[in-house]
Amino acid sequence: MQRTSPDFRQLCAEHGIAVTHQRQVLYEVMQGMEGHPNPEEVYARVKKKVPAISLATVYKNIHLFVESGIFRKMSMHHGSVRVEMNEEEHHHMVCSRCNAITDIGDKELGLAPRRRRLPDGFLVERYAVDVIGLCAKCQ
Amino acid sequence: MQRTSPDFRQLCAEHGIAVTHQRQVLYEVMQGMEGHPNPEEVYARVKKKVPAISLATVYKNIHLFVESGIFRKMSMHHGSVRVEMNEEEHHHMVCSRCNAITDIGDKELGLAPRRRRLPDGFLVERYAVDVIGLCAKCQ
DNA sequence: TATTGAATGATAACTTCTATCATTCTTTTG
DNA sequence: CAAAAGAATGATAGAAGTTATCATTCAATA
Numbered sequence: 001m002q003r004t005s006p007d008f009r010q011l012c013a014e015h016g017i018a019v020t021h022q023r024q025v026l027y028e029v030m031q032g033m034e035g036h037p038n039p040e041e042v043y044a045r046v047k048k049k050v051p052a053i054s055l056a057t058v059y060k061n062i063h064l065f066v067e068s069g070i071f072r073k074m075s076m077h078h079g080s081v082r083v084e085m086n087e088e089e090h091h092h093m094v095c096s097r098c099n100a101i102t103d104i105g106d107k108e109l110g111l112a113p114r115r116r117r118l119p120d121g122f123l124v125e126r127y128a129v130d131v132i133g134l135c136a137k138c139q
Numbered sequence: 140m141q142r143t144s145p146d147f148r149q150l151c152a153e154h155g156i157a158v159t160h161q162r163q164v165l166y167e168v169m170q171g172m173e174g175h176p177n178p179e180e181v182y183a184r185v186k187k188k189v190p191a192i193s194l195a196t197v198y199k200n201i202h203l204f205v206e207s208g209i210f211r212k213m214s215m216h217h218g219s220v221r222v223e224m225n226e227e228e229h230h231h232m233v234c235s236r237c238n239a240i241t242d243i244g245d246k247e248l249g250l251a252p253r254r255r256r257l258p259d260g261f262l263v264e265r266y267a268v269d270v271i272g273l274c275a276k277c278q
Numbered sequence: 279t280a281t282t283g284a285a286t287g288a289t290a291a292c293t294t295c296t297a298t299c300a301t302t303c304t305t306t307t308g
Numbered sequence: 309c310a311a312a313a314g315a316a317t318g319a320t321a322g323a324a325g326t327t328a329t330c331a332t333t334c335a336a337t338a
Contacts, residue, residue, distance in 0.1 A: 019305095022316080039295085052317095054317065054320095104261075111253075129269075131261070178326085191287075195328090196285080
């Protein structure tokens, strides 16, 4: 029985990881989620399609996806790992009262040019700006 | 027995919190720490001066200090709460390999103009920039 | 100083995440 | 294409960090 698509086989080949049914379902479910889902949320959704899947498998594969560059991990304002599903270059507005996180595009943020080298020989990969403040609801 | 200094009494009065011996020792110990200590590190130090103190008390008071504005909580790249002890306006360089966090001053970062209002009516309090990259050791 | 409400300390419990390991599935190799 | 080798999965125990509970002690205030 062919359980995995050619597209997913290729994605895995490109990133040097093995193809499994669980992995494909997990990938597709995560693709369909917006914002910054945490592992429990992903697990709940994947379970609908693969009821026997283990939470450990979800964790292991989220790490694998992040390490192999398929998804990006974002910093943790929630006390749990969050995966970044927005592919656009963007940053975050974090409400200091309710902790809600909203994306904001690079342009709307309007920050000046960036340096590729910083003191102590630090080599820059990217800038992640958190704007701390109050969301409309909490003002 | 007078166990608390007038200075600390005033600080507490200003922030509307009660004065206790544990609280003063905790405050002084934290003042003497640099970087981004976590609750366990703080607990270990405070215990030397107040051996009977409970870890729960440390946690409760760190929260209290942060909520009342005495200290600032920083975002969590380490998987535990970190308190910001650097009073200067600054940001963080986060190594994507070893997770080391180094402070960088506002000027050295060179990210010019900031907006006080952002889309969706978000009211800005401050900008917290995480520069993700590789520290000198990990390159 | 007595009263009342808050803080503390001890510890159980909770949340999030990781390690372990037997079983099952993929990949590789002949 | 089948067998062997290696990797992934699922179940679950356990670790780390944090919070909740509650009896006791302490600080604020009347």
